[in-house]
Structures are given as C-alpha cells and as structure tokens.
Amino acid sequence: xxxxxxxxxxxxxxxxxxxxxxxxxxxxxxxxxxxxxxxxxxxxxxxxxxxxxxxxxxxxxxxxxxxxxxxxxxxxxxxxxxxxxxxxxxxxxxx
Amino acid sequence: xxxxxxxxxxxxxxxxxxxxxxxxxxxxxxxxxxxxxxxxxxxxxxxxxxxxxxxxxxxxxxxxxxxxxxxxxxxxxxxxxxxxxxxxxxxxxxxxxxxxxxxxxxxxxxxxxxxxxxxxxxxxxxxxxxxxxxxxxxxxxxxxxxxxxxxxxxxxxxxxxxxxxxxxxxxxxxxxxxxxxxxxxxxxxxxxxxxxxxxxxxxxxxxxxxxxxxxxxxxxxxxxxxxxxxxxxxxxxxxxxxxxxxxxxxxxxxxxxxxxxxxxxxxxxxxxxxxxxxxxxxxxxxxxxxxxxxxxxxxxxxxxxxxxxxxxxxxxxxxxxxxxxxxxxxxxxxxxxxxxxxxxxxxxxxxxxxxxxxxxxxxxxxxxxxxxxxxxxxxxxxxxxxxxxxxxxxxxxxxxxxxxxxxxxxxxxxxxxxxxxxxxxxxxxxxxxxxxxxxxxxxxxxxxxxxxxxxxxxxxxxxxxxxxxxxxxxxxxxxxxxxxxxxxxxx
Numbered sequence: 001x002x003x004x005x006x007x008x009x010x011x012x013x014x015x016x017x018x019x020x021x022x023x024x025x026x027x028x029x030x031x032x033x034x035x036x037x038x039x040x041x042x043x044x045x046x047x048x049x050x051x052x053x054x055x056x057x058x059x060x061x062x063x064x065x066x067x068x069x070x071x072x073x074x075x076x077x078x079x080x081x082x083x084x085x086x087x088x089x090x091x092x093x094x095x
Numbered sequence: 096x097x098x099x100x101x102x103x104x105x106x107x108x109x110x111x112x113x114x115x116x117x118x119x120x121x122x123x124x125x126x127x128x129x130x131x132x133x134x135x136x137x138x139x140x141x142x143x144x145x146x147x148x149x150x151x152x153x154x155x156x157x158x159x160x161x162x163x164x165x166x167x168x169x170x171x172x173x174x175x176x177x178x179x180x181x182x183x184x185x186x187x188x189x190x191x192x193x194x195x196x197x198x199x200x201x202x203x204x205x206x207x208x209x210x211x212x213x214x215x216x217x218x219x220x221x222x223x224x225x226x227x228x229x230x231x232x233x234x235x236x237x238x239x240x241x242x243x244x245x246x247x248x249x250x251x252x253x254x255x256x257x258x259x260x261x262x263x264x265x266x267x268x269x270x271x272x273x274x275x276x277x278x279x280x281x282x283x284x285x286x287x288x289x290x291x292x293x294x295x296x297x298x299x300x301x302x303x304x305x306x307x308x309x310x311x312x313x314x315x316x317x318x319x320x321x322x323x324x325x326x327x328x329x330x331x332x333x334x335x336x337x338x339x340x341x342x343x344x345x346x347x348x349x350x351x352x353x354x355x356x357x358x359x360x361x362x363x364x365x366x367x368x369x370x371x372x373x374x375x376x377x378x379x380x381x382x383x384x385x386x387x388x389x390x391x392x393x394x395x396x397x398x399x400x401x402x403x404x405x406x407x408x409x410x411x412x413x414x415x416x417x418x419x420x421x422x423x424x425x426x427x428x429x430x431x432x433x434x435x436x437x438x439x440x441x442x443x444x445x446x447x448x449x450x451x452x453x454x455x456x457x458x459x460x461x462x463x464x465x466x467x468x469x470x471x472x473x474x475x476x477x478x479x480x481x482x483x484x485x486x487x488x489x490x491x492x493x494x495x496x497x498x499x500x501x502x503x504x505x506x507x508x509x510x511x512x513x514x515x516x517x518x519x520x521x522x523x524x525x526x527x528x529x530x531x532x533x534x535x536x537x538x539x540x541x542x543x544x545x546x547x548x549x550x551x552x553x554x555x556x557x558x559x560x561x562x563x564x565x566x567x568x569x570x571x572x573x574x575x576x577x578x579x580x581x582x583x584x585x586x
Contacts, residue, residue: 008460015419015463016426017456018444027460030518034461037519038408041477044484051479052486054310055296055535055560060339075198081433088428093439 002032100125101266105170105323108269112158112169119158119169122269123151123213126171129267130215133586136238138252138261140176141184142216147171150213157211166330168211173268175259176217177224178204178314179303183214187305188222188232188255191425191432191450201303202335203272203314210330215268218258222452223422224279224307227524229257230511231454239287239508240265240583244549250508253283253524259317260287265586270318270327274304276311277410278504278528281540284317285503285553288542288579290570291317292324293528295561296535297342299328300335308417309340311410311532321541321570325349328563344561352564353571358392360569363496367403368527370505376546377502384500384543384554387576388569398492398499402484406530407522409485412465412478413533418455419462425450457518486534493559498569501527503540503553531557539566542579551581 003011005024008031012019019027077083100122103111111117127144154169179185179197186192200208208214221231228251229237239252240261252261256273260283263271273280275293284291292315299314306312316327329350334343364385369378385395427433427446434449436442451459465474492499505526531538537560540553554573558566 003464007464011460011464011467012444014467015459016423016440016443016447017451017459018441018448030457031460031464034411034457034518035464038411038474041405041408041412041481044402044405044481046477046480046484049480049483051476052482053479054340055486056340056342061336061343063336072198076429078198079195079430081427081431090428091436091439091442 003028003035101129103269104320105167105269105318105326106320108170119151119154119213120148122169123147123171123215126215126267126269129265133265133267136240136261136265137235138218138237138258138265138267139173139216140186140219140234140258143183143214146183147213147215150208154211154213165210165212166326167207169213170211170269171213171215172207173215173218173259173262173271174204175256175271175273176220177274177305178272179305180204180214180217183217185217185305186233187224188220188234189450189452189455190233191447192430193233193432195430197303199303202300202337203304203331206330206333207272212330218262218271220258221255222455223305223418224255224274224276225418225454225458226254227278227282227521229254231452233452236511237261240586241287241508241550242584248510250510250550251286253286253508255279256283256291256317260284260289260291263287263289263317263319264583270316270323272314272331273317274312274314275532276307276414277532278525280315280317281503281528281538281553281555282524284540285542285551286508288551288581288583289317289319290321290324290542291315291540292328292563292566293531293538294328294332294563295537297340298332298537298561298563300333300338300341302335302337306421308414309421310417311414321539321567321574322350322353324539325353325567342561347564349563349567352567354568355572355575357388357569357572360393360498360565361496362388362393362395362569363398363492363499364395365398365400365403365492365499365501367400368501370526374506377505377552380543380552380554381500381502384573387573388500391572391576396496398496400488400492400530402481402488403530405481406485406533407526409478409481410525410529410533411461411522412474413482415458415462416466416475417462419459419466422455422459454518482533485530489534489536497559498565499557501555501557503527503555507546507548507550507552527555536560537563537566539570541570541573541577543573543577544579545581551579
C-alpha cells in the first residue's frame with residue numbers, strides 16, 4: 001500500500017506529531033516501504049482464526065474497589081513542566 | 096586484587112563477600128573505577144556513585160552485624176534507563192523524558208534492592224526500547240567493547256539494551272537489568288558475548304517500567320554467566336498485585352536447575368530458521384550447538400514452525416500499535432518536555448515532534464495508521480490472527496520437544512553506519528528472537544564462540560511457558576561445552 005502525503009498528514013494529526021509540509025513526501029515514501037513489507041501477511045489465509053491480543057489465557061484478577069494509594073499531590077506534580085496552585089496547566093482551551 | 100574485582104562473576108563475588116575476602120564497598124569502588132575508565136563507551140546515562148557507595152556500606156554493615164542477607168547482597172548492578180528509579184533520572188533514552196525523576200521505584204528494581212543489590216547507575220538504550228543498535232538513543236550510541244580483528248571501527252552493542260550489554264561485557268557491572276520486546280535482551284547479549292534471559296511473559300512485574308508494547312515487554316537479566324542470570328532472575332521475578340499480568344506462581348530456585356544433565360531431553364531444530372543467504376558461520380555455530388547437546392545426551396529433533404517468516408511483519412503491526420497507544424501519555428502536561436503552543440493541540444504536536452526521535456515518531460505513526468478507521472481490520476486484526484497461528488506453531492512443536500535451539504542473531508555486531516540506514520534491514524536483527532515475544536515464551540542467549548573476525552556469536556534457546564528452568568539447564572550445558580572464555584581486548 002502506498003501512502004500519499006495527504007494520508008501521512010492525517011496520520012500525523014491523529015498522532016499529534018507535527019510534520020513540516022516539506023517532509024511529508026519523504027516520510028510517505030518511507031512509511032509506504034514499511035507497509036509494503038508488512039503486507040506479505042496477506043499471503044496467509046486467516047479466515048476463521050481467532051485474533052490474539054495477549055498471551056495470558058486467564059482472567060485478569062479482581063480486587064476490592066477501594067482506594068489503596070494516593071494523597072500526595074506534591075509528588076504527582078513534581079515533574080510537571082508547568083504546575084501552578086496544585087494543578088497541571090495547559091494552554092487556554094475555551095475562547 | 097581490587098583491580099580484578101570487577102571481573103568476577105556474581106556467584107564468585109557473592110562467594111568472596113561471604114568469605115570476607117573483600118567488602119561490598121571495595122567491589123563497588125572497583126566498578127565505579129571501571130565506569131570512569133570506560134566512559135568513552137557511553138554506556139551510562141547517569142552514574143550514581145554516592146548511591147552505590149551508601150548501598151554498599153549498608154550491605155557491609157549488615158554483613159558485619161550478622162544480619163540476614165539477600166540473595167544479591169553487595170552485588171553491583173547497572174539498571175537499564177527504562178526502569179523507574181526513585182529520585183534518579185529515568186529517560187527511556189528519550190529527550191521527551193529528559194530530567195524526569197520518578198517519585199517511585201519499579202517493582203523489579205525494588206526487588207533487587209530488597210535483596211541487597213547495589214545500584215551503579217542508569218544505562219543507555221535505544222529510545223523507548225525501539226532499536227537494535229542503541230543508535231536511536233537521544234544520549235548517543237554505545238560502543239561495543241568488542242572490535243573486529245585488525246579493525247578499530249566502533250561496533251554497536253546491539254539494542255535496545257545496549258548500555259546493559261556493554262556495561263556487563265566491559266566489566267563495569269557484574270550484571271544489569273534489561274528488557275526485551277522483540278529481542279532487546281538476547282540480541283545485545285549475543286553481540287557482546289554475554290548471557291541474556293527474556294523470561295516468560297508475566298514472570299517479572301512490568302510495574303514502573305516505561306511501557307513500549309505492553310503485551311510483549313518483559314524484564315530480564317544480563318550477566319556474564321548462565322548461573323549469574325539464574326541468581327538475578329530469582330530475585331527479579333515474582334507476582335506483583337500492581338501488574339495485573341504478572342503471574343501468581345512460585346519462583347523456583349533457578350540455580351538448582353543448573354545440573355548440567357540434559358540426558359534424554361528433546362531439543363528441537365526449527366527448519367524455518369535456516370534463512371536464505373544465512374552466514375555459514377552462524378549455520379556452523381548452530382550445528383555445533385546441536386552437536387554439543389547431542390554429546391551431552393540430548394536427543395536432537397527437527398521441528399517445523401511454519402509461520403516463522405511472518406513473525407517480524409506481525410510484530411511491526413502489533414508493537415507499533417501498542418506503542419502508539421502507550422506513548423500517547425507524553426503530551427507535555429504532566430511530566431517531561433513541553434514545547435509552548437498557542438493551542439492545546441499545537442502544544443501537543445510541537446512537544447511530540449521535538450521530544451521523540453525519528454524511529455519513535457516512525458513507529459507511532461505506523462501504529463496510529465494500523466489502528467485508524469478503515470485499516471484496523473486489514474492490519475491490526477490480521478496481525479492478531481497471525482499471532483494465533485504463530486502460537487499454534489509453538490504449541491505443536493512443544494508436543495515433540497522440550498526446548499528449541501536457534502541462533503540468537505543473523506549476524507555478529509556491526510559497525511555504526513553499516514546496515515543502519517534502512518529500517519527494514521535493522522528490523523531483521525530480531526528475526527530469530529521476535530517469535531518468543533509474540534507467543535510470550537522464555538528465551539535465553541548464551542555465547543557460543545567467536546566468528547572469524549573475532550566477534551562473539553550467541554545461541555538461543557526457547558522454552559515452554561514458565562519453564563525457565565529448562566533454559567538454564569540447557570543453557571548451562573551449552574556454556575560448559577562452548578567454554579567461552581574470550582574477553583574483549585582491553586577490558
């Protein structure tokens with residue numbers, strides 16, 4: 001499958017990674033190369049084969065629904081690039 | 096004596112400590128000195144000498160008072176920079192996490208410290224564990240202490256656990272923690288003449304390890320002998336309620352598996368691992384490995400894993416898909432790098448463009464694409480179905496054999512710049528290792544010998560789920576037959 005610049009721009013937007021206009025074509029070519037290599041999977045007939053999402057064939061354990069951790073906002077904010085008044089901050093999102 | 100303390104095995108060092116031939120402090124000093132001497136290898140991202148010396152002093156105090164000692168008391172280790180360490184920078188080799196000091200400790204490293212181990216520092220790696228050369232690290236490549244005969248070009252130590260491998264091979268650490276998502280422990284072990292173990296998925300807790308592909312990632316040890324890896328894994332492994340995929344099974348004493356007795360054991364040779372154009376040296380080593388085990392009394396049997404050739408492309412859908420989801424958390428809000436933007440989206444896009452390196456951006460985009468509307472069934476679901484077929488291959492093979500023997504890598508270590516421009520060429524490094532991750536099985540790489548250029552080559556064993564003991568038993572037998580005593584010149 002060959003990806004065009006428009007598709008790559010769309011993927012970049014979905015992934016929230018800025019890709020300069022001038023780099024789109026080269027990136028499209030690179031990703032197309034990888035996707036073409038991946039498409040050898042189409043040689044295999046997988047009709048009726050169950051998809052496998054993980055290797056553990058057991059139910060995930062459950063625990064009582066109670067708070068077991070927390071109560072240290074300072075530690076949580078310790079690595080925030082721009083914390084203020086006990087909160088994370090982001091650019092203004094409401095006009 | 097102290098000049099050579101850093102050349103001991105973990106087992107040898109534990110013995111010397113018990114006999115009071117030297118102290119944990121002297122052992123730590125010997126390693127800190129080696130780290131200083133070999134800084135040019137760029138194996139460490141952060142050195143923690145103060146921590147090392149205070150942990151060593153605490154170990155010495157425990158020993159002097161006759162207090163209970165842990166299984167690794169006083170043993171100096173390097174920690175892959177993917178493991179969160181309380182108050183010590185943890186970057187995953189990425190600019191986006193530069194300066195990040197986790198306020199908590201990963202379960203695996205906490206287990207090591209509880210057992211008395213000493214932390215030397217954090218070691219370099221491919222960014223977010225995505226790579227096979229250590230060249231994708233934001234902090235630069237790592238030198239392999241091994242060089243080709245008559246050629247002083249710097250070789251890569253493999254990846255992603257390149258710093259772990261180089262620090263162990265260069266005698267800067269007695270052992271190191273590492274992680275393996277597609278071969279990131281076994282390939283660097285093979286490239287540096289060290290032993291590396293990828294345990295069964297669920298054996299070690301993933302809590303506090305920076306996530307790459309959550310259904311594939313496993314932590315494991317790297318060291319200079321099979322026994323050392325057995326000692327380390329015994330401490331690292333175990334159930335952890337904080338990782339719902341860590342399995343609640345007892346952890347055996349892996350060192351007891353090192354009986355050397357492989358009589359009657361059935362060893363499978365998968366014919367699909369014989370690649371077109373495979374180097375005769377790799378093929379010879381593989382045959383040699385089978386011969387060693389046959390001589391030791393094992394039965395060698397051909398097995399078939401028909402979907403082997405589809406494992407890598409399957410991996411390159413599943414791993415990027417999971418990574419694109421896991422790495423969504425790096426958004427410039429809660430931790431790590433932040434690039435200012437006018438809007439929230441612009442801040443995200445600029446932060447992630449600046450913070451992630453080329454290979455990571457590439458994989459996030461592939462992952463985003465294969466999960467996106469209209470392509471999910473054709474790619475992601477297809478890969479998940481292939482994963483089932485690959486798992487069935489192994490189920491069938493393990494009805495006939497107890498362990499599978501393969502080469503660890505298709506080549507010896509390569510130089511920086513060789514083989515490193517084309518992503519698919521680079522991905523092929525993991526052709527023999529990636530299957531074990533897709534199906535969750537344990538694998539070990541043991542040095543088998545040197546090639547004609549004087550570089551180490553590794554043999555891989557793949558075992559049944561939670562049967563690391565057989566890997567240690569057979570790995571130990573290969574180790575004694577190979578009698579690999581070569582050391583990189585100058586280390």
